[in-house]
Amino acid sequence: MRRLTWFNVTSLSLGFAFLYLPMLILITYSFNSSKLVTVWAGFSTKWYGELLQNEAFLDAAWVTVQVAVVSSSIATVLGTMAALVLVRAGRFPGRTLFSGMVYAPLVMPEVITGLSLLLLFIGIGLDRGIFTIILAHTTFSMCFVSVVVSSRLVTFDDSLEEAALDLGCSSFQAFRLVTLPIIAPAVISGWLLAFTLSLDDLVIASFTAGPSSTTLPIKIWSAVRLGVSPEINALSTIMIAIVAVGVITASLITKRASLRQQADERAAVHA
């Protein structure tokens, strides 16, 4: 074991400070009883109570969840299909164009994506609302799903699918019964990624949202412009908690699965 030198201690504290200090301050002040954000006046949970009374925030949260669930699900289906085509189909006319288009949103500035989608929706006369946000989020998050799934497919042993065909499956059955269950972890993490991206997207949602469909990030952003309120701090703390629980659970599950796999493989060697 290496000892903790002063250099290591410094880099560690600097790292933690940059990463967590802002969040720590935010969480602390969400329990502040004063309405003034920068003045500490004692511990209180009243802002959490008020948050639950705030219809506007609750509506925005509901819209956000709907958008995130629907768009990430559609993006997962489309992204997985795109990954399958790009990894499996070999060369076909227009392949370069297709892969370029799939991955374009990865590098495109969000403002541009948002603007071009806005122009499209206006052009085809689509009223902006929850539906257009879903479409927009599907567009930009499917490329992330496609990246995650195709990196798994590259290491997928094609003979598994051939074996399924050989044993009497149609191509679709082979995909459903063999390929999909095996790549499921990648598909699920693709979905989670798309879900998170949709949850915290502000730029694209601002371009494509209508008056009746405000998402939580838009709501927070506009509220903050009028001054940071302790309510916002409370809301953000809840979001941090949800994300933290999600991340910790996911990593625990993966860790346990890999430990069990290792144990099984050891057992098999000695069997």
Place this chain on the structure above:
Amino acid sequence: MSQTVFEPWNDPTAKPLIQFKNVTKRFGDFTAIDNQTFDIYEKEFFALLGPSGCGKTTMMRMLAGFEAPTEGMILLAGQDIAPIPPNKRAVNMMFQSYALFPHLSVWENIAFGLKRDNKSKDEIAARVAEMLKLTRLEKFAKRKPHQISGGQRQRVALARSLAKAPKLLLLDEPLGALDAKLRQDTQFELMDIQETTGTTFVIVTHDQEEAMTVASRVAVMDDGRIVQADTPARIYEMPNSVYVADFIGEVTIIRGTARRGDGAYEITFAEGQPTLFAESDTEFDNGQECHLAIRPEKVSITAQKPDDRRNALEGKILDIAYLGNLSTYHVELSSGQIVKAQTANTTRLSRRSFTWEDRVWLSWTDTAGILLKG
């Protein structure tokens, strides 16, 4: 028990199970299979043997339906199989990587193909139980593939591909991933299973010993062509080309020119070396180039020149490869040609008669060597 010889390929009335008719397969400019015509008979254990890239795997994938011939036709039981997709063919394949489904248990892996046939639950259970018993896997039915050893995985793969009772089973390097000892045991197991089930097996391998052990006929392939397809014994004793002679087992090839003598050909091969004699069914013109292939175990090694054999060469021992049961001597003639001779080590090592640098005589009979054109 009556000992009828299993040789359908010599029986003109036998109907082949598989017929390749002028099959050619090209990938772009590359010709993987070059105009091949041959038959495989029912209940045969047919081995496709060759170095990597010789086209043996392509041959197998065409039978399974993963590749289609560019030209020509493949018939299975008299029916052209080109339009039949892999999932409708009465052919199953055991993959080199085994391709076991990692998310399914051993039982479910074996039942996988049966379930696709809409068989009843009882039928499936009975068939899977039968397969588990055949491959001695009863204890592991509930395990996942990563919870069993390599040898057990190999047996699961075999059980799964046999479960649907295919007319033809294809095995792609089935024992490649096993260690030497396990491989030997498994070879005999494969032969037993092939005999019990009466299924026609086609095996692809680059391991000549494996092919010789298991197969009823071996097809030696090179560069998209079957060079020779025959029983292991005939492939070994009567190779039809230098390539086959050299690929199977150990051999010494002596290049020379042939001249017709009385009953045997006379072969001159180097300045100052005596003439060799070899009987041959193949016709050679006087002065034609020829290759004499001699297996090391057919060459005797003696200290004195033998008087009963016409083929006798003197040389110096260059190397001795001690294999335990056998020793192979590499003897260099004065012309530089190296001839291999093999003796069985029937006596203990301390009493071995020859050692390095010894001058010895090598000799063999007129029928020991095979005279080949090229």
